[in-house]
Amino acid sequence: MLTFIPRVDNQVDENIQRQAAQKSSTRKNVRHLRIAEIQKSSLTDYPRKIACVLFTQRCNLNCPSCCKSQLIPIPTTDAAENYDIKDCFKFIDSRIGLVESAVITGGEPLLHHDLPALLAHIKKRGLSVKLDTNGTLPHRLHCLIEEGLVDYVSLEIKAPLFDKALYTKAAGVPVSTDKIIESAALVTALSPKCEYKTIILPGFHTLERLGSLIRGLPNTVPHYFQAYAPNRARTEYWQNLPPTTPDKLNNTVRLLQKSFPSHPLFARH
Numbered sequence: 001m002l003t004f005i006p007r008v009d010n011q012v013d014e015n016i017q018r019q020a021a022q023k024s025s026t027r028k029n030v031r032h033l034r035i036a037e038i039q040k041s042s043l044t045d046y047p048r049k050i051a052c053v054l055f056t057q058r059c060n061l062n063c064p065s066c067c068k069s070q071l072i073p074i075p076t077t078d079a080a081e082n083y084d085i086k087d088c089f090k091f092i093d094s095r096i097g098l099v100e101s102a103v104i105t106g107g108e109p110l111l112h113h114d115l116p117a118l119l120a121h122i123k124k125r126g127l128s129v130k131l132d133t134n135g136t137l138p139h140r141l142h143c144l145i146e147e148g149l150v151d152y153v154s155l156e157i158k159a160p161l162f163d164k165a166l167y168t169k170a171a172g173v174p175v176s177t178d179k180i181i182e183s184a185a186l187v188t189a190l191s192p193k194c195e196y197k198t199i200i201l202p203g204f205h206t207l208e209r210l211g212s213l214i215r216g217l218p219n220t221v222p223h224y225f226q227a228y229a230p231n232r233a234r235t236e237y238w239q240n241l242p243p244t245t246p247d248k249l250n251n252t253v254r255l256l257q258k259s260f261p262s263h264p265l266f267a268r269h
Contacts, residue, residue, distance in 0.1 A: 013081040033112045034058070035083040036071055036181040038091060041099055044268075046130045046152065047195075049101040053093070057082060061134055062172035062234075063158070065201050069234035071107040085114055089121050096125055101151075105132035110140040119149040132197075132223065135183035136175065139234075142186055153194045155180075157223075160212040170204065188218050197268075200252060202241050207255060208252045214260050224268040225253050 039045075039053035058264060059072045066072065083091070102122045109115055110133055122129050130152040133141060144150045158170040161177045161184070168174050187194045196217060198211070214223065227244035246269055253267040 002024065003253070006259075013074065019078070033085045033088070033114045033118060033232050035088055035118060036107070040095070042103065045103040045105075046101045046128070049128060050099045051103045051130065052095045052099045052102040053103045053105060054088060054091075054118075055105055056109045056112055059107045059134075060136060060173075061108070061171060061175070064172050064233075064235045065170075065199075065228065065238040066172075066234045067229050067232045068107070072234070074197075074256065085118055088118055092122055092125055092127070096127075097261065099127065101128035101130060103130045104204065108134055110137040110144075115140075115150055116144065116147065121143065123149060128219065132156070133183065134158075134171075135187075136178035138179050138182035138186060141183055145186060151193060153187050153190055154197050155183055155194070155211060156197045156199070157184075157217065158198070160209065161216045166209070170201070184217065188221055191220050192222075192223055196221055197226065198223065198229055199226045200244060200249065201228050201238075202244065207252070210252070210256055211259055214256065214263055214265070217263075219260070219263040222264045222266060224266050225256075226268045
């Protein structure tokens with residue numbers, strides 16, 4: 001079974017690392033992965049593919065505006081409503097012939113050390129894999145890409161990558177933007193099987209800030225902007241903000257396209 005292993009000195013043979021990963025305890029790893037929600041089918045989460053969607057429990061960020069805040073905490077018990085990796089295997093098997101792909105989102109999927117085992121099972125069943133990530137764990141993302149376990153990566157960009165203070169404000173915890181920059185480089189190398197994603201937050205993402213965000217990214221990767229939906233936000237302030245209308249989202253992206261004509265920018269509804 002493939003597992004994530006710590007970054008080591010470059011002089012250590014990569015084969016030794018891989019062998020160590022394969023010898024790790026399956027029983028120990030199985031308990032790590034918790035899927036909080038499952039969506040049987042989706043027409044919007046994987047570009048041009050019918051997908052099922054699995055939401056992992058746990059995130060290393062604490063975004064005040066998060067609309068999936070129930071997925072942030074580490075579960076203290078094996079809650080009955082959660083699914084372990086064996087449940088996920090059964091679910092994936094039940095979707096063969098009904099979907100073309102599986103989307104793994106969260107939370108932050110890369111926190112789970114046995115995620116590679118789930119992705120390997122999905123790939124063996126002939127489904128494509130899309131991974132959603134916040135980019136804070138580039139080494140683990142690199143491992144998945146190297147092993148051919150992901151077909152498409154969506155990297156969320158919350159703020160300009162050169163502004164650590166602003167990124168920390170958006171993320172709710174101190175963030176190493178250098179790691180997200182490293183993840184962005186990995187994602188860019190996958191082009192065209194990748195995307196950047198930004199959820200436009202009212203009062204936070206001004207046109208000027210969005211322009212700074214775009215300016216710090218290469219123009220070879222599609223960048224999708226999504227409307228903010230406050231109905232499940234974590235804090236009262238964000239819950240009370242009005243949702244972004246489709247017209248406002250389209251208008252914002254249209255203005256950004258005028259300023260950055262060489263960047264592939266899109267509104268996603």
